Amino acid sequence: MPAGFFMPELPEVETTRRGIEPAVAGRRVEKVIVREQRLRWPIPRELPHELPGRVFDQVGRRGKYLLLGTGDRSLIIHLGMSGRLSVVTEDLAPTRHDHLDILLAGGNRLRLNDPRRFGSVFWWAGDPLNHPRLAGLGPEPLSGHFTPQYLYTMARGRRAPVKAFLMDARVVVGAGNIYATEALFMAGIHPRRPAGRIALTRYAELHAALRAVLKDAITRGGTTLRDYVGADGRPGFFQLDLRAYGRTGEPCKRCGHTLRTERIGQRASVFCPRCQR
DNA sequence: AGTGCGGCCTGTCCGC
DNA sequence: TGCGGACAGGCCGCAC
Numbered sequence: 622m623p624a625g626f627f628m629p630e631l632p633e634v635e636t637t638r639r640g641i642e643p644a645v646a647g648r649r650v651e652k653v654i655v656r657e658q659r660l661r662w663p664i665p666r667e668l669p670h671e672l673p674g675r676v677f678d679q680v681g682r683r684g685k686y687l688l689l690g691t692g693d694r695s696l697i698i699h700l701g702m703s704g705r706l707s708v709v710t711e712d713l714a715p716t717r718h719d720h721l722d723i724l725l726a727g728g729n730r731l732r733l734n735d736p737r738r739f740g741s742v743f744w745w746a747g748d749p750l751n752h753p754r755l756a757g758l759g760p761e762p763l764s765g766h767f768t769p770q771y772l773y774t775m776a777r778g779r780r781a782p783v784k785a786f787l788m789d790a791r792v793v794v795g796a797g798n799i800y801a802t803e804a805l806f807m808a809g810i811h812p813r814r815p816a817g818r819i820a821l822t823r824y825a826e827l828h829a830a831l832r833a834v835l836k837d838a839i840t841r842g843g844t845t846l847r848d849y850v851g852a853d854g855r856p857g858f859f860q861l862d863l864r865a866y867g868r869t870g871e872p873c874k875r876c877g878h879t880l881r882t883e884r885i886g887q888r889a890s891v892f893c894p895r896c897q898r
Numbered sequence: 899a900g901t902g903c904g905g906c907c908t909g910t911c912c913g914c
Numbered sequence: 915t916g917c918g919g920a921c922a923g924g925c926c927g928c929a930c
Contacts, residue, residue, distance in 0.1 A: 628923070661906075702923040737907045739924065781901060798923070887903065889922080
């Protein structure tokens, strides 16, 4: 993984949300500048006409979606796999891949940079949770709706590998490749094991592991937030002691066996063949 | 319904 | 040194 690369999974999105909130909440939008409309889906044409004059009254998150509420309409932003949303001062000139600027009263700008353009921006009338892309999402992993029993119940009859199951946003949001890999390692579960052939007690371990690694990354990401304006907001996983992700060929921190990589569901999956069963 | 996979996109790295 | 190709990733949309 290239040094300094930002990969927005749930902790990174939550860190971004906390970072921009103080500068965005209660602010009126003065202008919208779209430099590159072609993201995963085009940035809505009407945004530059309809957003200015409105006030951001909510800065929320659902899964990996940022929800910027303005009364009865919401700006919904997904960072894809290379997107960064930051608050910059008005005099900071845009650079390559700065696709969208939202000028705020008082001088700051909310700036979206996304080299790979896998991100998306929606402009939605009504409750953002009813947006078609959000309506079918599974529970938040750090909420009380996400339980071992829930995971176990959802897995009944599923023959897909547990790693694909865990990364399915309809099952639970926020488990991207990094955190799914780490959680399965911590729980000692082989990523290829069919989801429906895992006992409730083992799902309890997976549930706890996923929550722990996400919480840890959010805490660590938060430590870089002291001055988010103009700052880099380093992703939480860069400060985590990753146990499996990115360690293929290196010794397992639990048993010493060499970690290996296999492709599971089109994704590179690192695991310990000895202690993950 | 569940599952698997191609496609989107660019920066980085590897081998020749 | 230059260049082609593989790879990384989330997630949609399609085919079976």
